Amino acid sequence: MSLTEKNAVVSRLLASHGEEIAAHEHLTPQDMARGLDAGRMVLLANPAHKNVSPTLIGQPARVKVNANIGTSPMINDVAMELKKLRLAEQAGAHTVMDLSTAGDLDQVRLRILEASPLPLGTVPLYSVAQPYVAKGQDPSDFTAEELFEEIEKEAEQGVDFMTLHCGVTARAAAMASDGRRILGIVSRGGALLARWMKRRNAENPLLEHYGRLLKICLKHNVTISLGDGLRPGAGADAGDAAQWEEVSVLGDLARQALDHGVQTMIEGPGHVPLHLVQAQIQGIKRLTNNAPLYVLGPLTTDAAAGYDHIAGAIGGAQAAYHGADFLCYLTPAEHVTLPGPEDVWDGVKASLIAAQSAETALGRPWAVERDLAISRARAALDWEAMADNALDPHTLRKRRKDFHKEKECAMCGAFCAIRMLEGAEHGVCDKG
Amino acid sequence: MSLTEKNAVVSRLLASHGEEIAAHEHLTPQDMARGLDAGRMVLLANPAHKNVSPTLIGQPARVKVNANIGTSPMINDVAMELKKLRLAEQAGAHTVMDLSTAGDLDQVRLRILEASPLPLGTVPLYSVAQPYVAKGQDPSDFTAEELFEEIEKEAEQGVDFMTLHCGVTARAAAMASDGRRILGIVSRGGALLARWMKRRNAENPLLEHYGRLLKICLKHNVTISLGDGLRPGAGADAGDAAQWEEVSVLGDLARQALDHGVQTMIEGPGHVPLHLVQAQIQGIKRLTNNAPLYVLGPLTTDAAAGYDHIAGAIGGAQAAYHGADFLCYLTPAEHVTLPGPEDVWDGVKASLIAAQSAETALGRPWAVERDLAISRARAALDWEAMADNALDPHTLRKRRKDFHKEKECAMCGAFCAIRMLEGAEHGVCDKG
Numbered sequence: 001m002s003l004t005e006k007n008a009v010v011s012r013l014l015a016s017h018g019e020e021i022a023a024h025e026h027l028t029p030q031d032m033a034r035g036l037d038a039g040r041m042v043l044l045a046n047p048a049h050k051n052v053s054p055t056l057i058g059q060p061a062r063v064k065v066n067a068n069i070g071t072s073p074m075i076n077d078v079a080m081e082l083k084k085l086r087l088a089e090q091a092g093a094h095t096v097m098d099l100s101t102a103g104d105l106d107q108v109r110l111r112i113l114e115a116s117p118l119p120l121g122t123v124p125l126y127s128v129a130q131p132y133v134a135k136g137q138d139p140s141d142f143t144a145e146e147l148f149e150e151i152e153k154e155a156e157q158g159v160d161f162m163t164l165h166c167g168v169t170a171r172a173a174a175m176a177s178d179g180r181r182i183l184g185i186v187s188r189g190g191a192l193l194a195r196w197m198k199r200r201n202a203e204n205p206l207l208e209h210y211g212r213l214l215k216i217c218l219k220h221n222v223t224i225s226l227g228d229g230l231r232p233g234a235g236a237d238a239g240d241a242a243q244w245e246e247v248s249v250l251g252d253l254a255r256q257a258l259d260h261g262v263q264t265m266i267e268g269p270g271h272v273p274l275h276l277v278q279a280q281i282q283g284i285k286r287l288t289n290n291a292p293l294y295v296l297g298p299l300t301t302d303a304a305a306g307y308d309h310i311a312g313a314i315g316g317a318q319a320a321y322h323g324a325d326f327l328c329y330l331t332p333a334e335h336v337t338l339p340g341p342e343d344v345w346d347g348v349k350a351s352l353i354a355a356q357s358a359e360t361a362l363g364r365p366w367a368v369e370r371d372l373a374i375s376r377a378r379a380a381l382d383w384e385a386m387a388d389n390a391l392d393p394h395t396l397r398k399r400r401k402d403f404h405k406e407k408e409c410a411m412c413g414a415f416c417a418i419r420m421l422e423g424a425e426h427g428v429c430d431k432g
Numbered sequence: 433m434s435l436t437e438k439n440a441v442v443s444r445l446l447a448s449h450g451e452e453i454a455a456h457e458h459l460t461p462q463d464m465a466r467g468l469d470a471g472r473m474v475l476l477a478n479p480a481h482k483n484v485s486p487t488l489i490g491q492p493a494r495v496k497v498n499a500n501i502g503t504s505p506m507i508n509d510v511a512m513e514l515k516k517l518r519l520a521e522q523a524g525a526h527t528v529m530d531l532s533t534a535g536d537l538d539q540v541r542l543r544i545l546e547a548s549p550l551p552l553g554t555v556p557l558y559s560v561a562q563p564y565v566a567k568g569q570d571p572s573d574f575t576a577e578e579l580f581e582e583i584e585k586e587a588e589q590g591v592d593f594m595t596l597h598c599g600v601t602a603r604a605a606a607m608a609s610d611g612r613r614i615l616g617i618v619s620r621g622g623a624l625l626a627r628w629m630k631r632r633n634a635e636n637p638l639l640e641h642y643g644r645l646l647k648i649c650l651k652h653n654v655t656i657s658l659g660d661g662l663r664p665g666a667g668a669d670a671g672d673a674a675q676w677e678e679v680s681v682l683g684d685l686a687r688q689a690l691d692h693g694v695q696t697m698i699e700g701p702g703h704v705p706l707h708l709v710q711a712q713i714q715g716i717k718r719l720t721n722n723a724p725l726y727v728l729g730p731l732t733t734d735a736a737a738g739y740d741h742i743a744g745a746i747g748g749a750q751a752a753y754h755g756a757d758f759l760c761y762l763t764p765a766e767h768v769t770l771p772g773p774e775d776v777w778d779g780v781k782a783s784l785i786a787a788q789s790a791e792t793a794l795g796r797p798w799a800v801e802r803d804l805a806i807s808r809a810r811a812a813l814d815w816e817a818m819a820d821n822a823l824d825p826h827t828l829r830k831r832r833k834d835f836h837k838e839k840e841c842a843m844c845g846a847f848c849a850i851r852m853l854e855g856a857e858h859g860v861c862d863k864g
Contacts, residue, residue, distance in 0.1 A: 072842060072843055072844065072845050072847075073845030073846050073847070074838065074842040074845045075842055101844075101845070101846075101847045102845075126847065129847075133846050133847070139846070139847070139852070140856075177853060182804065182807045182808060182811060183807050183810060183811050183850075184811065184850070184853060185849055185852075185853060186849045186850070187849055188844060188847045188848075188849045188852070190849070191849035191850075191852035191853055192847075192849075192852055194852070194853060194856070195852050195853060195856045198853075198856045199856060233807070233810070233849075234803070234804075234807030234810070235792060235803050235807070236803065236804055236807060237807075271807075273789075273792050273793045273803075274749055274750075274753055274789050274790060274792070274793035275753065275793035275794075276793075300749060300789035300792070300793070301785060301788045301789045301792055301799075301803055301823075302803040302804075302806045302807050302810075303785075303788050303802050303803055303806050303821060303822055303823045304785045304788070304822075304823055305806070305818060305822045305823075305824075305827075305828045306822065306824045306827035306828045306831060307781055307782070307785055307823070307824065307827075309742075310741070310742055310745050310781075310782050310785050311785055311789065313742050313745065313746055314745055314746050314749045314785070314786065314789050315789075317706055317732060317746045318706075318750075321706055321707065332831075333831065333843065334843075335810070335818075335841065335843075336828060336831045336832055336841055336842075336843070337831055337832065337834070337841055337842040337843055338842050338843045339843075349739055349742075350739070350742050353733060353735075353736045353739055353742050353743055353746070354746065356733045356735050356736070357705075357706050357732035357733045357743065357746050357747075358706060360667060360705050360706070360732070360733055361705045361706035361707035361708075361732070362707075367733075368668075370735050371666070371667050371668065371705075371733055371734040371735055372614065372666075372668055372734075374734045374735050374737070375614045375615050375665070375666030375667070375668060375669075375703075375734050376614060378615060378665070378666070378734075378767070379614060379615050379616065386737060386767075389735060390735055390736075390737045390738065391733075391735045391736055391737075391738075391739070392737075392738045392739065395738035395739075396737045396738045396768060399738060399764075399765065399768045399769050400768055400769065402769070406506065409767065409768055409769055410504060410506040410507055410768075410769040410770050411504055411765065411766075411767075411768070411769055411770045411771075412504065412533075412620060413504050413505030413506045413533070413534075414505050414533075414565050414571070415504075415505070415533045415558065415561075415565070415571070415620045415624075416620075417617055417618045417619055417620045417622070417623035417624075417665075418615075418616070418618070418623075420571070420617075420620070420623035420624055420626070420627050421609060421616060421617060421623055421626060421627060421630075424572075424626070424627045424630040424631060
């Protein structure tokens with residue numbers, strides 16, 4: 001039996017929305033079903049998430065962009081998170097992750113689920129550790145049972161995908177912590193699990209009880225986003241043995257999940273110098289049987305703090321061009337503070353620019369057509385058509401508005417190259 | 433005789449500052465002299481520009497970043513341009529171009545030259561056309577004689593490099609205007625010359641009198657930035673016959689200049705889809721005998737108006753990685769309006785991120801060391817060292833300051849991955 005036969009939710013979704021989803025992605029329903037059965041695509045949608053927009057991830061479907069929101073111990077304001085959610089939607093994010101680590105986490109999560117049709121992702125490890133942190137205890141005091149109860153609860157609430165760092169084995173965590181790395185373990189979930197294992201001299205509970213996890217996820221069609229707990233946190237750490245050890249485990253886990261009808265994605269780096277992005281993407285894809293790859297950046301330099309959305313767009317464009325399917329945004333706040341509303345907007349736009357750049361290069365019709373439409377509008381100095389086709393119509397209109405009476409932009413004015421050739425045959429230039 | 437023998441200014445500069453410049457670039461003075469003699473490098477410095485910092489361009493010297501400033505017919509404020517100049521310097525630009533097209537152009541230029549040691553570039557075509565535009569005449573009413581007088585005057589004033597679109601032949605301009613392009617000619621200087629030629633049924637005066645140009649430039653060591661008047665203005669136009677026709681002419685002109693002891697750079701695109709950036713850079717380098725390549729972006733999508741500094745950073749990183757030597761910034765205002773002070777800052781930073789990404793990938797020691805220093809500072813949660821080594825210490829410190837009492841950043845707080853593993857052996861976590 002194939003995944004689309006084993007997974008009742010996916011099966012029903014294909015029957016009810018298959019044509020529509022495939023058409024939006026410029027695919028045939030057959031292409032989509034084959035991609036899902038091969039584990040090359042996933043369809044995010046937990047039926048308990050009311051009004052969720054089922055979202056297909058896996059090229060040649062459109063590259064998708066995720067926005068992370070959520071409270072932190074120092075900045076904890078639910079209204080602010082809902083504002084960020086709205087901005088992420090308006091900016092064009094395809095999914096959202098709630099990474100809250102402070103306040104009433106169930107309330108935040110339920111309000112986000114209620115407020116948005118975008119597939120929602122979470123990191124249940126944060127939620128299970130948070131009460132211990134709040135009580136002044138060790139964050140790794142939670143039990144394996146509590147972790148699975150949290151996962152099950154969130155699945156019932158309607159979470160569509162969960163980052164679960166199942167591949168952080170005791171062996172791999174030790175490899176990442178032996179002093180050879182510049183920046184050890186930088187994933188919060190990965191570090192938390194490594195701490196949990198070290199204190200108990202035990203193996204990763206998500207790995208030890210992987211079968212239990214698969215059952216929960218199959219029931220609710222929760223897509224497992226196999227977390228890269230050992231992703232490089234410095235360019236110098238990219239591609240080391242610890243990273244590949246984890247990727248190799250993730251490849252096995254993705255195959256097991258597929259056999260059980262459970263959808264999985266693979267999370268990827270992180271910090272990767274430009275010349276290694278292609279090798280990273282192709283290497284991870286190979287080891288994970290071409291499962292959808294969900295990358296964080298990658299950042300092509302460590303030195304861009306305050307502008308990591310730009311460093312992430314450089315790496316993200318390369319990554320998507322070489323096969324990454326899903327870009328997690330980075331905001332200007334990355335490595336410094338919790339993103340504010342403007343950061344969310346800028347982060348989504350930067351990732352969309354990366355995706356558009358990659359998809360134009362790959363010849364995807366929707367991307368090529370968009371670029372062409374803007375260029376044609378430029379040739380006609382048609383500002384409305386430029387805005388309509390821009391990745392951010394709002395910002396373009398806002399910046400343009402002070403000079404909207406002029407046909408040319410305020411950079412060139414009478415020196416507009418487009419107008420310079422008008423009437424040149426007759427020596428007539430209406431700019432005088 | 434070699435260039436460093438024929439060009440008296442360069443020869444004197446090498447004797448007086450050669451050791452210092454070479455050391456800054458991690459080169460030997462011999463490497464530098466060989467690069468200059470081969471035309472693979474240029475040393476920007478017009479002796480009439482008081483206190484100019486002689487600036488070497490051509491990899492493996494450091495990749496340089498240029499910031500464009502200047503008035504426009506709709507926004508014309510000298511004080512604002514001087515403010516933008518200061519911000520460009522503070523942000524880390526290596527050169528500045530004054531692209532003013534309105535007001536007292538001599539005054540603006542002289543004040544910039546006086547105010548800044550950064551090599552200054554101009555486009556004399558704008559200055560020679562501007563009085564005609566101001567008087568309500570056709571912008572192409574200027575004579576060839578007036579154009580050369582303008583070039584000579586600016587050389588005497590101290591301009592260090594000039595964009596001169598010598599390769600816009602009547603034949604090439606016709607190829608770019610025959611309707612096959614989406615966006616014809618988008619370079620202001622290129623369009624102006626095409627108009628000039630078409631109205632007179634004449635050849636490009638900069639090409640016809642190239643010998644006269646070389647004499648002026650040799651005398652003052654003005655580096656000719658051979659303008660790409662026919663650069664693609666749409667991704668769909670990248671790499672067409674008109675573009676290569678001009679590049680081929682530029683290659684010949686660069687060789688002629690070198691024979692006369694005159695330094696030249698080649699200007700490059702523009703709008704180039706991601707998958708064509710490598711071919712563009714390598715193709716241009718090959719046809720121009722590896723002359724220093726000065727690119728505008730390239731923009732990897734046309735759809736990022738309002739964020740073209742990001743689309744330009746994606747293409748700029750790729751371009752510099754494949755051999756481009758000099759990045760002209762793009763700002764968030766590109767394609768919309770004249771950049772304001774914040775745009776200048778953001779544009780320089782985006783280009784520096786692209787350069788840093790490329791140079792880290794190329795293994796340049798200064799770039800690799802910077803990334804390493806930040807990563808080590810992150811491992812130590814040493815915020816001062818992070819800021820000291822960041823491409824924008826100011827922004828990092830500003831965003832961090834609200835939470836400066838906490839060792840962790842406000843994104844993770846007690847969930848800091850770095851701290852998560854502290855004391856894990858003993859089950860002690862100071863975050864409680």
